[in-house]
Amino acid sequence: MTGRIIHIDTAKSWRGGQQQAAYLHEGLLHRKIDSLMVCPEHSAMALWCRERRYPVQTLPLCCEADIVSALRLARTVKRSGRCILHAHNAHAMTLALMAKLRVKKQAAVIASRRVDFPLKSHSWAQWKYRTSLLDGIICVSHEIQRVMLHQGISENTLRVIPSGIDIHTSDTLKQSPAFREEWHIPTDHKIVCTVAAMTSEKDYPTFLEAARRVIQAYPKVHFMAVGDGKQLASIKALAGHKGLQDHLVFTGFRRDVGWFLKNSDLFVLASKKEGLGTSILDAEAAGLAVIGTDAGGIPEVIHHGENGLIVPRQNPEALSLAILSLLRDDEKRKEFGKKSLDLVRNFDIGLTVEKHIGLYEEILKKY
Template structure:
């Protein structure tokens, strides 16, 4: 790279769908000036996300051998990606998520890429996953850390967790909170077409394992005739199963599946409480979005969530997999409009530290530091 050229940065993510990791990656490449970006992704992708990147001048590249938790194709994926990286001569490779992080860093090492960054969007080790799979991922993460210049986490507690597991060394880690366009949520007009009565509890995210949808249904079932409704916003492989479970439990008059919505700010503006009973997360963007919308949050006490939600201040933290405390906290908030307003105002104050502007600036500083070394 000469002084007149823009540094070439390659981002690699396992699946280019409509989740939080993808949103952070897209916000980064669209928000940073002075770099030439390419975004690589695996077998699963949403054409709308690819089109969004290409419309804004970001090149994309699909790697079909990179698949979600498929060890059979992992080695061929590493070799294929290494050939591509060697040919293209990127200045920085920045990987995201577990599979892309492992495959991408091994490939970057083979290709001799001078600077390698990995972002941990969520801790992949969880109680609801197979022990053998957890051990395999841990071994891979420890090895991949040897080929990483910087490991970016969404929360300090995630860095502490990784270090305690023997992944990398403390000088490799830096925390960059997931950024959100706060103004888009503060100024949003409420969506008028959401089903159910208010007060409205909303859960937003991909309908997939690990998010705790079943725990939420257990909690709602135990609430009885408490006033209000629940909207589950999103799409994914569990849609049909959740639809059937809602009907079987007799909750169809209180719990509604809306499918995917592209107007999340308006959905939050039309809601009163955000719930997120996940088994694994990083620092979820949707919590920041709810805070920016002035909503209290009830979420599991895992990963970076306690750095967003201060228990009893702007929401409540509950243990994973336990519907009873979740139901109790929802009951409290649904019954007390003043409490919801007070907690929402505190969340709005805390949201400033999670702005997209701050996130992009900190990643720019990180890139510049690496390129200067």
């Protein structure tokens, strides 16, 4: 493939979208494709790239309409020759389109859409998803594609490429008594884990209420919440109000997520909004039975009754009953976990990278 891929990610923190952008950048470089990451200085992405000596350019990216950053990006494009600007979040999309106005036909612009929210109603948000300057929108699930079509976005603009993971991350990990000792979890307690940012769309209130109901009926259980975010303090306060402190551990942000999944018995994601749910994929790769809601793309990664259960979103009673059913049925839980290992192969990051390369090649032929 001839042409440079310039990824743009404006986030300073590290969440699922950043992991996907990082996977893609790394995958392209390993295939000897010219790839550059553009991100803010002092961001988690900049640190990740520098630790690995991967190509990275930092820009101020002080706001969505950062003209200085857009001009500097345009200069990078002019030095790069023919290229694709791949925006990995909404603010990055604005920056890419502003740069495109300066470089015209030298660069194509594509954007990844990772959330199943409707488009914002204001004119700028509507324009940037409909402008002819945009060459394509990658939807990480069919549900996101459905939402975009409902918003009136042309089907010709949309391409579904599911997010992927390194399905072998947990291969060498094993359950260890040291894990339970570290987190003060009794050996006869089962562990139910969730991995989710502390934000409204992850719906921790439903997760906590379901946990409360489960503990009442099945006391020998511990819940673990792996993640951080702006709602951490209020979520911890709610957990305390519900009296969960003796059965619930908040770990904060962790890079060793596989260690937590491998030592868990069951994985739960209570989201009320979800683009796809890569934390579910990570749990499947660890050989876990999984429970999720019917939100967004979650039903695309959990096969109900095969490797896990789907329950209605924002329904703590249904969620608690699903958790209890699998805690009480060791055979079914293990059977679901084995099936997870089979299903997750469809989401190997290698497949995701190859699908992106195919799209890049299609677009570059037009330039």
